[in-house]
Amino acid sequence: MSILTNVAVFLCSLVAMELVAWGAHKYIMHGWAWGWHRSHHAPRRGWFEKNDLFAVVFAGLAIALIYLGSRGWHPLEWVGAGMTAYGLLYFVAHDGLVHHRWPLRYVPRHGYLKRLYQAHRMHHAVDGKEGCVSFGFLWAPSGERLKTELRRIHGGPIRRPRAGASGEGD
Template identity: 70%
Template sequence: MLALYNTLIVLFTVVMMEIVATLAHKYIMHGWGWGWHHSHHTPRTGWFELNDLYAVVFAALAIALIAFGTAGYWPLQWIGAGMTLYGALYFMVHDGLVHQRWPFRYVPRRGYFKRLYLAHRLHHAVRGKEGCVSFGFLYTPPVAALQATLRARKALNARGKGAARDAADAAQASRRES
């Protein structure tokens, strides 16, 4: 029975890590942690990027949990194991499939992996840290919804620039009249 509990803890942790990673990606990596994550949104030169430090931080936390758990603090080792499994899945899907950091290339043509691939490509379609879509790694909203969101933001941004341009023109005309 304990083996069942431990397995459920590992699986539950994988699901929770997707939620934690999505929130961390949106509010930390695209927020105050942009200094590390910025390297992930620019062309990579070499094997590593500064963004990889996030994986090191999560790995260190998983190692610490496994160490405390094996020292007698159940179920921490199973939470750490779930984090490790999530990290392996992340490495395979995000780094391997989406960003092709492996020595072979594979672009999925259909199904779940194509959806992940396209959603993450849409995430990188926006320059900078603002206005991105799809912050998840193993789950993404439907691609059509992400495309609609990007189109709506682009249209809103274009209208905003137009309104700002109109206001600047009006201000300049007012200054000329004075």
């Protein structure tokens, strides 16, 4: 396969993972797999939470795709590589920037990172699995749009996320 094809498959996989993650977050994590994801919406105790098992599942799938691709099932290795790159971006943006699960204590004040940060904070402004907004991890609607959606869903003002919920304490 040509390098251009490989790069295209990698980039398409990376972008497609945001759609996959959005659907998995909305319909699986906030659906039948709430038992794992609930830990992410509660104050974390220790380094890990049950929700981290989703990362293990996605990493296992990416490893399997890379392995199959390297055994002749091209271009699966580049799909797996795109998934892996998405996982790295997720770790930096979601776990690091938003939830401060590693020593970065930066709260963005403008631009894309502020929008991403606010959108995920608004996702956590709701107790429980119902009535949440913003299920993406690397793409986020505007804060005003999300506030309007929260008011429509809940019929009133929204609250700030609990201090300490999933490592959030700002």
